[in-house]
Amino acid sequence: MASLLVRLLTALLWAPAVLAQPVPDTLAQRALACTGCHGKEGRAAPDGYYPRLAGKPAGYLYNQLLNFRDGRRDYGLMSELIAPLSDAYLKELAGHFASLDLTYPPPQKPTLPAPELARAEALIRTGDSARKLPACTACHGERLTGAQPTVPGLLGLSRDYLNGQLGAWRSGQRRAKAPDCMEKIARTLTEAEINAVTQFLAGQPMPADAHPAPALATPAPVRCGSLEP
Amino acid sequence: MKRLLIGLALLAVLAVAAGFALLAWQRGLSDATPPSTVPVSLERGAYLAAVGNCAGCHTARGGARLAGGRPIPTPFGTVFSPNLTPDATGLAGWSADDFWGALHFGRSRDGRLLVPAHPVTNTTLVTREDADALHAWLQAQPAVAAPRREHELRWPYGSQLALAAWRALYFKPGIYRADPAHDAAWNRGAYLSQGLAHCSACHAGRDALGGDRGAADFRGGLLSGLGWVAPSLLDPAEAGVQRWPAETLRRWLHDGYAEGHAALGPMGEVVLGSTAALNEADLAAMTAYLRALPEQAVARPEGAEPNPRRRERGAGLYRDHCAACHGERGEGRRDASGAFAYPALAGSRTVTQASAANLIRVIERGGFAPATAGHPRPYGMPPFAGVLGAEDLAALASHLRESFGHRAGEVDTVEVLRLRSAAAAH
Numbered sequence: 001m002a003s004l005l006v007r008l009l010t011a012l013l014w015a016p017a018v019l020a021q022p023v024p025d026t027l028a029q030r031a032l033a034c035t036g037c038h039g040k041e042g043r044a045a046p047d048g049y050y051p052r053l054a055g056k057p058a059g060y061l062y063n064q065l066l067n068f069r070d071g072r073r074d075y076g077l078m079s080e081l082i083a084p085l086s087d088a089y090l091k092e093l094a095g096h097f098a099s100l101d102l103t104y105p106p107p108q109k110p111t112l113p114a115p116e117l118a119r120a121e122a123l124i125r126t127g128d129s130a131r132k133l134p135a136c137t138a139c140h141g142e143r144l145t146g147a148q149p150t151v152p153g154l155l156g157l158s159r160d161y162l163n164g165q166l167g168a169w170r171s172g173q174r175r176a177k178a179p180d181c182m183e184k185i186a187r188t189l190t191e192a193e194i195n196a197v198t199q200f201l202a203g204q205p206m207p208a209d210a211h212p213a214p215a216l217a218t219p220a221p222v223r224c225g226s227l228e229p
Numbered sequence: 230m231k232r233l234l235i236g237l238a239l240l241a242v243l244a245v246a247a248g249f250a251l252l253a254w255q256r257g258l259s260d261a262t263p264p265s266t267v268p269v270s271l272e273r274g275a276y277l278a279a280v281g282n283c284a285g286c287h288t289a290r291g292g293a294r295l296a297g298g299r300p301i302p303t304p305f306g307t308v309f310s311p312n313l314t315p316d317a318t319g320l321a322g323w324s325a326d327d328f329w330g331a332l333h334f335g336r337s338r339d340g341r342l343l344v345p346a347h348p349v350t351n352t353t354l355v356t357r358e359d360a361d362a363l364h365a366w367l368q369a370q371p372a373v374a375a376p377r378r379e380h381e382l383r384w385p386y387g388s389q390l391a392l393a394a395w396r397a398l399y400f401k402p403g404i405y406r407a408d409p410a411h412d413a414a415w416n417r418g419a420y421l422s423q424g425l426a427h428c429s430a431c432h433a434g435r436d437a438l439g440g441d442r443g444a445a446d447f448r449g450g451l452l453s454g455l456g457w458v459a460p461s462l463l464d465p466a467e468a469g470v471q472r473w474p475a476e477t478l479r480r481w482l483h484d485g486y487a488e489g490h491a492a493l494g495p496m497g498e499v500v501l502g503s504t505a506a507l508n509e510a511d512l513a514a515m516t517a518y519l520r521a522l523p524e525q526a527v528a529r530p531e532g533a534e535p536n537p538r539r540r541e542r543g544a545g546l547y548r549d550h551c552a553a554c555h556g557e558r559g560e561g562r563r564d565a566s567g568a569f570a571y572p573a574l575a576g577s578r579t580v581t582q583a584s585a586a587n588l589i590r591v592i593e594r595g596g597f598a599p600a601t602a603g604h605p606r607p608y609g610m611p612p613f614a615g616v617l618g619a620e621d622l623a624a625l626a627s628h629l630r631e632s633f634g635h636r637a638g639e640v641d642t643v644e645v646l647r648l649r650s651a652a653a654a655h
């Protein structure tokens with residue numbers, strides 16, 4: 001009995017020292033390896049732009065992790081970092097960032113004349129059937145905040161980032177699972193159109209409900225590998 | 230003059246003849262090993278393919294499993310792994326004898342010598358029974374059309390003559406022969422480690438021609454084009470595990486993480502592709518073998534000229550960027566279960582190894598331990614490449630290597646840049 005008491009007392013005395021402030025067993029703690037570069041809400045750095053992860057659809061984030069890991073997107077640091085992680089763990093990390101509700105940066109004031117921005121908006125909302133360009137809103141939602149589970153929103157992103165992504169799609173630097181619908185769209189758009197579209201998008205304030213739509217409102221007008229399960 | 234010319238011509242003819250004789254010899258190597266009479270087990274073949282991590286090299290990033298195409302950087306250029314699936318572009322129609330030729334003699338079906346990136350000094354040790362099981366399993370995989378990509382080796386390294394010469398220097402075919410001085414578990418561990426698991430493919434100390442001192446050469450060396458050092462398994466101050474408890478090593482091989490020791494970079498890949506799949510008996514055997522390796526200290530290059538200002542700058546960087554996770558005194562931080570979430574840097578061999586390559590690499594590019602069944606949700610370290618330049622990296626590495634009781638030597642900016650250039654593919 002006495003020895004048990006001694007052992008208990010020793011354990012009590014030692015425990016706080018050994019286990020002082022244990023590292024929390026949370027995804028937020030684990031995600032610190034990501035936010036070192038991405039920051040809480042995205043971050044521009046000398047070596048490139050680290051996009052915001054918070055609040056994007058979980059399926060979209062997960063698909064991007066697989067795209068980096070499997071070489072459809074190309075950024076050495078990112079691919080190398082996540083290479084040893086399992087699908088299940090990547091899915092968890094994607095889910096963590098998707099669940100975050102953080103404020104968005106203010107819109108960037110466009111520099112183009114109003115008629116050009118109006119044409120950009122028309123392209124975004126109705127597309128151009130003659131060139132088989134679907135409306136952005138057909139997949140990215142009427143509010144352009146994306147749709148669960150895999151379509152990202154187009155608002156709250158910087159012009160540089162949007163231009164960078166569309167440019168990467170044109171040059172083959174960024175790819176998605178085949179059929180890669182965004183590649184076709186990015187290659188069909190002219191450079192002037194891309195500039196106008198990104199000016200318009202980056203210039204929009206976030207709608208009151210900034211969350212992605214719960215699902216695509218209507219079936220997607222084009223086949224996209226990333227929409228398929 | 231005329232005589233000299235005739236003499237020179239004769240010499241040239243002799244040299245060419247010797248070359249061809251060498252080539253004919255290497256291509257014609259044969260033995261009397263008959264095909265195995267044991268019924269072939271696909272299950273066994275699958276297990277052996279995992280132990281050998283065939284898919285590790287023979288799968289391109291994001292590509293079909295075993296269909297080849299992964300670029301493998303070497304000091305002599307880049308080689309591309311071929312397709313192992315039973316497609317016409319791969320191993321369709323290969324008999325067990327053909328496959329034995331590749332594994333045991335390092336020779337393709339058409340007689341061409343394979344480049345030594347295929348670790349023939351290791352695979353030659355594999356028994357015929359195991360080779361036949363591997364062959365049967367590979368032939369049972371889905372066929373994938375993936376034409377082979379030609380190696381991009383600088384002349385003359387890729388030529389058949391050069392390969393024949395390399396082999397004459399470094400390769401002798403022969404199945405693993407048990408060492409009667411050791412018990413069955415040790416011998417099993419040696420058979421796996423030296424053979425299929427091909428540990429020496431990375432951990433050997435290679436000479437200028439890429440040759441090693443055999444399948445038990447674990448002296449360690451820089452992996453050119455990858456920028457990682459595969460540390461010596463013979464030196465307990467490097468990656469030797471002679472003084473680790475058996476249970477720690479067993480868990481480390483199986484989970485990729487134990488007691489704050491993480492398998493990082495290429496070794497994480499090895500854990501995921503190979504050692505995590507080892508069954509209990511083989512895990513115990515490999516553990517016994519690796520712990521019993523002879524101890525041999527590596528030569529430590531002299532560190533950079535001590536520079537207190539550099540170390541002071543490093544100490545500041547440590548406080549700003551590292552201490553929150555690794556502790557003010559490098560003691561690491563543990564989770565609620567008492568296991569290390571973030572490893573201790575005091576006493577860490579990655580910090581104090583002779584080469585600072587891995588330390589700088591981890592600081593620059595971050596990393597996670599592999600996510601395995603036994604350690605499925607590792608905490609990770611972010612890359613600091615965007616925050617710390619070469620001078621900062623040298624300062625931080627110098628601070629770490631000379632703090633917490635370490636006397637590992639400082640690192641200067643030139644060394645950081647030198648290691649970076651070694652990481653670039655040649």
